[in-house]
Amino acid sequence: MLKTRVISSNMKDKISIAIATYNGARFLREQLDSLYTQTLLPDEVVVCDDASTDGTVDILEEYHKQYGLKYYVNETGLGCNQNFIKAFSLCQGDFVCICDQDDIWLPNKIETVYHKICSLDNTKPQCVSSLRYDIDANGNIIGEVNAPDSQGWEATFLTYSRSQGCTMIILTDLVVSLVEAKPDLMQQMYYDELVAYTAVVKGEKHNLSDKLMYYRHHDANVVGKYHGSLSFADKVRNVPTFYGFMIDERMIPISITYHLFNEQIKEPALHAFLNDIAQTMEQPTVWKKLRRLLRSDFLSRKQRMEIAVKSTISIILKKLYHCPTL
Numbered sequence: 404m405l406k407t408r409v410i411s412s413n414m415k416d417k418i419s420i421a422i423a424t425y426n427g428a429r430f431l432r433e434q435l436d437s438l439y440t441q442t443l444l445p446d447e448v449v450v451c452d453d454a455s456t457d458g459t460v461d462i463l464e465e466y467h468k469q470y471g472l473k474y475y476v477n478e479t480g481l482g483c484n485q486n487f488i489k490a491f492s493l494c495q496g497d498f499v500c501i502c503d504q505d506d507i508w509l510p511n512k513i514e515t516v517y518h519k520i521c522s523l524d525n526t527k528p529q530c531v532s533s534l535r536y537d538i539d540a541n542g543n544i545i546g547e548v549n550a551p552d553s554q555g556w557e558a559t560f561l562t563y564s565r566s567q568g569c570t571m572i573i574l575t576d577l578v579v580s581l582v583e584a585k586p587d588l589m590q591q592m593y594y595d596e597l598v599a600y601t602a603v604v605k606g607e608k609h610n611l612s613d614k615l616m617y618y619r620h621h622d623a624n625v626v627g628k629y630h631g632s633l634s635f636a637d638k639v640r641n642v643p644t645f646y647g648f649m650i651d652e653r654m655i656p657i658s659i660t661y662h663l664f665n666e667q668i669k670e671p672a673l674h675a676f677l678n679d680i681a682q683t684m685e686q687p688t689v690w691k692k693l694r695r696l697l698r699s700d701f702l703s704r705k706q707r708m709e710i711a712v713k714s715t716i717s718i719i720l721k722k723l724y725h726c727p728t729l
Contacts, residue, residue: 416496416497416498416517416521417446417447417495417496417497417498418443418445418446418496418497418498418499418500418513418517418572419445419446419447419448419449419494419495419496419498419499419500420438420445420447420448420449420499420500420501420502420513421449421451421487421490421491421493421494421499421500421501421502422434422448422449422450422451422490422502422503422504423450423451423452423453423483423486423487423489423490423503423504424450424451424452424453424455424459424463424504425452425453425454425455425459425480425483425486425504426455426456426457426459427455427457427459427504427505428455428457428458428459428461428462429457429505430504430505430506430619430621431459431462431463431504431505432462433507433542434502434503434504434505434506434507434508435448435462435466435472437506437507437508437509437510438502438508439466439470440510441508441510441511441512441513441514442510442511442513442514443511443513443514443517444513445496445500445513446495446496447471447473447494447495447496448466448470448472448473449473449474449475449490449493449494450463450472450473450474450475450490451474451475451477451481451486451487451489451490451493452474452475452476452477453477453480453481453482453483453486454476454477454478454479454480455476459504460474460476473493475489475493477489483593483594484590484592484593484594484597487501487568487594488581488582488594491578491581491582492578492582494575494578496575497574497575498517498520498572498573498574498575499572499573499575499578500512500513500516500571500572501568501569501570501571501572501573501595501598502569503568503569503618505619505621506569506616506617506618506619507538507542507616507617507619508615508616508617509614509615509616509617511615512533512615512616513572515533515611515613515615516531516532516533516571516572516611516615517572519531519609519611520572520573520574520609523607523609524607525574527576527605527606527607528573528574528576528577528580528601528602528605528606528607529573529574529576529577529602529606529607529608529609530571530572530573530574530577530598530599530602530606530607530608530609531571531572531573531608531609531610531611532565532566532567532570532571532599532608532609532610532611533570533610533611533613533614533615533616534547534548534549534550534570534611534612534613534614534615535547535548535567535569535570535614535615535616535617535618536548536614536616536617536618537617537618537620538617538618538619538620539619539620539621540619540620540621542617542619544617545620547614548614549612549614550562550565550610550612551612552609552610552611552612553565553609553610554607554608554609554610556603556670556672556673556676558608558610559599559600559602559603559608559610560600560603560657560673560676560677561701565599565608565610566595566596566598566599566600567595567618568593568594568595568598569595569616569618570615570616571595571598571599573598573602574606576606577598577601577602577605577606580601580605581594581597581598581601591655591656591659592655592656592659593656596653596656597656600656600657600660601664603673604660604664604667604668604673605664605667635724636724636725636726639720639721639724639726640721640724640726640727642717642720642721644689644692644693644714644717644718644721644728645692645693645696645710645714645717654680654683654684655684657677657680657681658677658680658681658683658684660677661677661678661680661681662681675700676699676701679695679696679699679700679701682695683695683696683699689718689728690718693710693711693714693715693718696710697710697711
């Protein structure tokens with residue numbers, strides 16, 4: 404039996420949860436149940452459904468009647484990025500927690516990230532992220548992501564695990580920046596990259612070491628379905644070109660971040676790093692990109708050696724299988 408919400412009279416902040424759904428009926432109830440049994444319950448759960456054809460909307464209506472969940476159904480599909488941005492724009496809270504449709508949140512997730520973001524300087528856009536356990540379709544733990552508490556631009560731009568949308572809580576000032584983002588740029592960035600990078604440039608992003616959710620891997624989610632269907636040649640295509648540094652698809656959004664926020668980047672080291680990546684991406688060949696990257700001041704000698712060796716192997720392998728490189 405799920406508990407009813409008790410609002411503390413001492414708490415003036417309102418917390419929203421934004422969810423983007425699409426054909427998520429298989430795991431949606433388990434996710435929603437974990438939201439409505441939090442130690443700190445949300446003031447609203449806002450769902451944008453991207454024209455699902457399974458029983459997703461029926462489940463949303465069920466939770467609307469029982470808990471007041473708010474949901475909106477798009478007449479035509481917007482795609483994951485724009486659907487999340489729409490969900491953000493419909494939230495009324497002071498803070499917005501981002502949520503996927505098929506995970507499970509640990510009971511203290513909202514309370515933990517909320518208390519952390521409240522301790523930060525809320526006169527500028529803020530974002531707090533956490534870590535996760537990985538589970539399979541049946542809920543069995545198959546791995547976990549570990550990293551220390553961190554902040555600063557390096558922790559977001561130079562690591563893989565610190566920009567996952569479903570781990571984040573953001574201040575509504577950051578929501579405004581996201582809603583105003585240029586649609587053409589959104590097509591080249593994942594929504595959570597846009598969230599994280601905007602927070603770093605315009606405000607702050609703090610990364611917690613707490614593992615506060617179960618992230619589900621299954622054959623129907625976007626990443627699992629895509630990678631499970633790849634041929635060997637396509638898997639070669641997805642091997643990082645600049646191995647040991649960052650996956651290829653992140654080079655483009657980091658370069659976009661520089662061009663989007665160039666005049667607003669106040670921290671010299673961050674500006675120099677983003678400029679380095681932007682200029683690297685402008686090089687005409689993959690070998691020239693690699694050569695420029697290896698001259699970067701942000702890499703240690705050990706990193707340069709690793710990138711030089713592994714990237715050379717990766718580039719040659721891609722050439723053998725006629726896979727385009729950056």
